[in-house]
Amino acid sequence: GRRRIAPARPPRHKGTAVKRSLTGHVVTRWYRAPELILLQTNYSCAVDMWSVGCILAELLQIIEGADLSRRGPVCQGTSCFPMSPSHSRRSSNDKRDQLNIIFDLIGTPSTEETNCIADEDLRQYVQCFRVRSCTNFRERFSMATEEGLDALRRMLQFSPSNRLTVGEAIEHALLKTIRNPELESELPAPLDLDFETLPDLNFRVMRRFITSEIQKYH
Incomplete structure (x- = not known):
């Protein structure tokens, strides 16, 4: 069947007449990009590509032949500091904190990525998390094609500037066999x-x- 993805956040228009800080409390927790969790108010459409990456990960888990016992949201945290923190422990030590769950999947950010965070307090906060490497996507999503894994890796990047853009995603090899440019419009x-x-x-x-x-x- 045909599926359409709508933004999991309130819509923003691209007008330049109104200058204001955007709210950080948008997007359902499990699909929330790292920059939103870190309350960065100058976020872009890259937060939507993160959400699409989370959805793609769910789809890769239900390909025929996959272990369906592991299907479901891949970043299923139960708390999200500082928006909805766990009251029982520090967020960097809380295994179910949303950012911790994200780092379990994609690994902790590199020094270069961390240095791109403008706020010094946020940089120090991110550095408090236990250092870990990215999950082996080939093992986690064993039935996925190489094109599917490549798209997933490039969507689920900590740094917004490193993620696929919408245009790049549309042109990606993953969609080559199902895309029909003649039916597209802008x-x-x-x-x-x-x-x-x-x-x-x-x-x-x-x-x-x-x-x-x-x-x-x-």
């Missing part, structure tokens, strides 16, 4: 969501504006 212009700044915005008004925006393209 928005002629970025979404116009300027109504977000209205002082009297409420649910009913917002719904009307969103419906109107959708009708422009469907």
Whole structure:
């Protein structure tokens, strides 16, 4: 069947007229990118590619012949410091903390990646975690193709700048046999969501504006 992936976070428009910090408390915990967990407010569309990588990992676990007893979300933390921390222990020592679960999968970031974190306190926090290497994806996702594993590795990168972009993902060899460029289309212009700044915005008004925006393209 055909599946569509919508952002697991509130939509943001690309307008430049409004300058403001973006909230960090977005995206369902299990699909939340490291930069969101670390409360970096200047995040980009790379957080969506992380989420897509998490979904791809789930799909690679249910390929015919795979061990279905291990299927499910690959970053299934039960707490997420500092948004929803465990009250029983320090997050860097909590095996079920979301960032710890992520590091179990992709390994702890390199010194180069850590140095790209602008905030010194955040850098020191990341360095508190036990150093470990990336999981062997070939063993973890034993029935996946090399193209599938390559896409997964490149989506689940700690550094946003190292992840596949949407354009690169579409061009990836993983989609070569199922992609049909003739059926693809792009928005002629970025979404116009300027109504977000209205002082009297409420649910009913917002719904009307969103419906109107959708009708422009469907």
